Amino acid sequence: MEYTNPLLRNRTFVLLLFAGFLTIASYSMFITTTTWYVVTDLGAVSQLGIILIAATVPRLIMMVFGGVLADTFKKTTIMFSANVAQVIILAVVSYVVALDDMTFLLLLVLTLFFGTIDAFFGPVKTSMIPKIVTKEQTQRANALFQGTDQVAFILGPLLAGVFMEFGNVSTSYSVATGLVLLSTVLVFPPFIKEAPAEKRVQQTPLRDLKEGFHYVVRLNFLMVGIGVLISYNFFVMGAIIVAMPLVVDLYGGTPINLSYLEVSLGIGMVIGSAIVGFVKIKNRGKLSIYGLLGAALVLIFFSQFTDLFWLTMIVFFIGLAMPIVTIPFFTSVQESTDPRLIGRVMSLVYLAMNGFDPIAYGIIPWLIEGGLSIQHVLLVFALIAMLIGVVVLFKGKSYQRV
Structure with a gap:
């Protein structure tokens, strides 16, 4: 299917652009909030590195396997499912922190799952670009995706700081949950008309x-x-x-x-x-x-x-x-x-x-x-x-x- 409209009039592209922005802002909010919580509330300064490894290393490893899924299933289904899982994890984190029942081990496990699931969204989103824009629009589409991603990485920690300052840690986690929930709505498969995955040898x-x-x-x-x-x-x-x-x-x-x-x-x-x-x-x-x-x-x-x-x-x-x-x-x-x-x-x-x-x-x-x-x-x-x-x-x- 050819797309001749300007990028910002391409409904599918705009939905993915904003969904990616919200997902990355939520991820960076989660990292900032978690590091602050580990240091100040849990008093586990020496174990901060373990949390950061749990949030980043499995995410990087799973990026490769995310590509395998992207070539097997519809990409919108993968993004939607990943976001739903992240909403559940963030909601659990926010609730347990609000009850003041969070332990370092539980936070470590939830962080590991959150980072692992986050690995699927970025590569899948990027691999959709050739399917939703024309060849002439590909460079600008990548620039817009990367530009909004960088804005999200900057905005996430700032939002986390504001909501922790005027609320608390649970408030920051709750806002991050809301951002992923909104992203989930934007990538709801019926909203994005995606062709079936390419047929290939099983x-x-x-x-x-x-x-x-x-x-x-x-x-x-x-x-x-x-x-x-x-x-x-x-x-x-x-x-x-x-x-x-x-x-x-x-x-x-x-x-x-x-x-x-x-x-x-x-x-x-x-x-x-x-x-x-x-x-x-x-x-x-x-x-x-x-x-x-x-x-x-x-x-x-x-x-x-x-x-x-x-x-x-x-x-x-x-x-x-x-x-x-x-x-x-x-x-x-x-x-x-x-x-x-x-x-x-x-x-x-x-x-x-x-x-x-x-x-x-x-x-x-x-x-x-x-x-x-x-x-x-x-x-x-x-x-x-x-x-x-x-x-x-x-x-x-x-x-x-x-």
Whole structure:
């Protein structure tokens, strides 16, 4: 079915756009509220890392299997079912917290389930883009999706802070529940007219997963593009997220300075998404490489400056680079991938984009404990990212032609 209307008049696209926004805002609210609750109410500061691992690591692992489901069942059914499950979990958390009966073990289990279920929504939503927009609209559709996702990630913690400040922890959980409930209504399958899943040979989930891996490995531009995503998210984005609170403390800042850095990074992501959405890109692969090189160069500057004002200005450009690195590649993958495999391929792309930040979160503190300064770690990471970008620029000819 062809869609010739502007994107914001495409009913299905708008429903998915707002549903994704609400789901991500709810997830980020949940993470912020839970970390605060663990530290202040449960007094389990030393166990905070376990909660964060439960919320993020299973989510990343299940993204791959979410792609298998997306190629097997109707995508709207998967998103609707995932949201219903999240509503139930959040309602239970809110109720038990309100009764003051929450224990660390119960919260850990509920967080693990919540994070695992959240893994299905993003890749499935993204894999629907080729089915609901025209090829000419794909790049802008990705930019709008990523831009609203970044706004949601910024808005979620702010909402959590407001509702905890003027209400309590249970209030914040209740609002997060309401956001997912509204998202569930928006993706109710009868509201979104989706064609049946592509017919394919019935086989085990493991064979489905292997088929997706083999497809990616056979296509050089996919392998190189995934390598570029991993390089940006591990060496640049992962590094900067760990570094921000450390440099604020090192240079005598306060929590408000950390907020300024985080907001500047988020604003850069949003503006970058808007730019990519409105500019027609011819050489997507080459632009993605330039985005990686530019982000690495900015990270070098970040590692050398000691003034928090200038660091706040500089981090904006790292956020600006993220859509430049990711959206062109996303668009090319969606346009060229076999429709039978789009869910599995997009889930692997999502894993490359989101799965290496937590590794950086673990490695960088370990390096600092080993005696390296955060400035030296950032400089080394930036130089490695730049080296990878230069190698791809000169060797990755097939990727540059994307």
